[in-house]
Amino acid sequence: MSYESPELSGIKSDYSDADHSYTGTKIISTGIIINTGMVKKAPAGYHDLTGAEYKDQLVMPSPLYSGAAAYNLGVLTRTKGLGWDFYKALKANNVSVQKGNGTVQKAVLAGQKSCGIIVDYMALREKAKGSPVDFIYPSEGSLTVTEPIGIVKSTKKADLAKAFVDFILSADGQQATSEIGYTPIRSGVKAPEGFKTVDDIKNLTYDLPELVKTRDSDKEQFSKLFG
Template sequence: MTRILMLTTALSATAFAAQAQTLTIYTSQPQEQMTEVIAAFNKDHPDISVDIFRSGTTEVMAKLQAEFAAGQSPADVLLIADAVAMTQLKQDDRLMAYPEAPVDGIDPALLDADATFFPTKLITTGIVYNTDLVDSPPTSWADLATPEAAAMTIMPSPLYSGAAAIHVGTMVQQPEFDWTYFEALSDNGAVAGQGNGTVLEAVARGEKAYGVLVEYMAMNAKAQGSPVDFVFPSEGVTAVTQPVAIMAGTDNADAARAFVDWQLSEAAQAQSVAQGYFPLRDGMAAPEGYPDPASLTLIGADNARLLSDGEAVKMEFSDLYGG
């Protein structure tokens, strides 16, 4: 009897250990929002504890590469703003395929053909401005390059921000912009900060009148009473989809798949809308005050070029703006 009791206890302990998992997520999503994400995820998965490393996409990727060089990363899941960085990790066999992921309702054009990473939201980059300093808001990217506007403009650096890397890389692919546009901004006094947060702070404080920024940060700040507003430029906006992926070699594949499932669920999409993001699933409304996602003009990019030209773009940008 004692032996049976001991065996039962041992089996119970083993079952508990199998259920109680710790998931390590590397992310570029703002800390406050990730706290909400994990709290909501844990309501559905209380048996999975979550550890977070949070920084800008460029720094997250640098950390991963250093860990790979040292042998292995503790990361189980990656949630970053940059599909190009995900493409690089995919090419390096660092991501685990998950063909069973629940992607119904998501535009197939946004999906990785090999199911190694998945879009979670649509994040566009446009122009934020200080409403106390600007009487006549810009309507286009071209407006920002005028001497008067550029002298009061700040932008995020692709050396720190994945969304900024996508934005700059996409813009220089366009014949009507290319590097001539960024040279004009620099010549007329525009400066680069670090990530998007530094841009919002500078514009909200009135240190700068204009900024290049992801829309949700500007719209959230406006809703909270900050003296800022946002413009979707007439030429279009660049966009990222904040993909989520499971790292190859994870020891917590089941928990990782559960997190990906949750990120793609209607509940997670509703939370994203509440946090100020455009949703990806069909039939879901954008946040209050946002345009209909179908009305947006997205500036297209060649992702293969974004990947191959990434370092050259960063070097060129650094030559113009420092870094």
């Protein structure tokens, strides 16, 4: 059901459905994880990963397996200065394409690869534990996704459901989001240590209906490129 929570005033419109059927609850950014024991100079952004120093050293999740990676593919191939040439350069650099973010995390932690493309919390939680890794928000911008909340039309407890949505989106609810290790989606709420706040993240995105329309063809082209 459509519900325009009064708490939406603290949340950017990018992260809320236009008809208020759902709203994001947290920000999950994709960026670059590095093994600090292996990388002498950290890459500033995605383009740096095509350099000779990262040949045979990069690992990334496959858009054929990961939904977030498929979204990333759609955006990056439509970003000025990157595009399909970026993926072709990664292919030439012998990037390792694995199933999901967990495999990327393990490869960099183990020193099998020096860097990878990964979601923020999987890198920064390991850093907080003392692992020799760091996370870079790319200079080109961050690819962000969220986990939405909404109310089903058939609910018989609409008032309770609305109250729950209000809490999740409130400052207190978003502080709880931060405390469990995610970037709050609400402006003005402090992010966990090492994370950027929603106001500090440069959101790299593209027209969502267009990405949905071209998702299968993008994946097909990726499959042809990487085999």
